[in-house]
Amino acid sequence: MNSILGNWAEKFRPHPDGTQLPPHHGHCLGCGPDNPHGHHLVVQRRGEEVHAVHRFSERHMGAPGIAHGGAVATVLDDLFGFLLYLTGTPAVTRQLEVRYDAPVILGTSYELAARVVRDDGRKLFVEAEMSEVGGTTVATASALFLKVDIAHFDRGAPPAPVDLD
Numbered sequence: 001m002n003s004i005l006g007n008w009a010e011k012f013r014p015h016p017d018g019t020q021l022p023p024h025h026g027h028c029l030g031c032g033p034d035n036p037h038g039h040h041l042v043v044q045r046r047g048e049e050v051h052a053v054h055r056f057s058e059r060h061m062g063a064p065g066i067a068h069g070g071a072v073a074t075v076l077d078d079l080f081g082f083l084l085y086l087t088g089t090p091a092v093t094r095q096l097e098v099r100y101d102a103p104v105i106l107g108t109s110y111e112l113a114a115r116v117v118r119d120d121g122r123k124l125f126v127e128a129e130m131s132e133v134g135g136t137t138v139a140t141a142s143a144l145f146l147k148v149d150i151a152h153f154d155r156g157a158p159p160a161p162v163d164l165d
């Protein structure tokens with residue numbers, strides 16, 4: 001098994017409500033603490049949802065002062081990946097749709113929440129939103145995740161040493 005994911009059964013066991021969920025792995029672009037280009041997303045379980053508060057930095061700029069749409073999609077996609085701590089099943093994104101309702105401003109905190117809306121055989125239909133703290137929604141996303149065997153992740157090459165340039 002791809003050692004970067006560690007032991008799936010131990011790691012992706014159900015985590016208690018209210019706790020902080022572990023990153024997928026150290027170099028994950030969305031949540032890995034060791035990825036210098038990453039978003040370092042920190043996610044909590046709240047009931048049957050996963051929640052985060054996130055601030056984009058200058059590394060994620062699209063238009064001046066505004067987060068790149070791909071960066072916003074990355075964070076939403078990675079947030080969906082935390083629902084796997086609730087379902088307990090390995091799964092990957094098959095389709096992702098993002099609606100950008102308002103510019104996401106760099107340096108501003110946003111609240112994110114995601115949930116499974118339908119668990120249908122191999123298919124996990126999920127949805128999420130990103131909002132100003134206590135306010136207006138700036139982006140919504142829906143995705144189809146497909147459950148895979150853990151061997152799916154063996155197809156990845158071992159991570160190269162991190163290049164800080």
Ligand SMILES: CCCCCCCC(=O)SCCNC(=O)CCNC(=O)[C@H](O)C(C)(C)COP(=O)(O)OP(=O)(O)OC[C@H]1O[C@@H](n2cnc3c(N)ncnc32)[C@H](O)[C@@H]1OP(=O)(O)O
Pocket residue numbers: 005024077078080081084091092093094095122123144146148
């Ligand atoms: C450890 C977790 C980290 C999480 C990180 C955050 C999430 C990610 O970034 S994941 C990375 C990005 N995603 C990927 O790399 C996935 C790449 N894709 C693949 O590997 C394959 O396409 C894979 C494994 C998803 C599916 O392949 P395969 O097993 O052949 O499935 P496929 O036959 O195409 O579809 C399975 C079923 O889903 C259905 N389906 C496929 N696409 C759709 C769709 N868009 N809408 C509705 N149904 C669909 C199919 O019709 C089929 O249905 P049925 O079984 O009823 O006939």
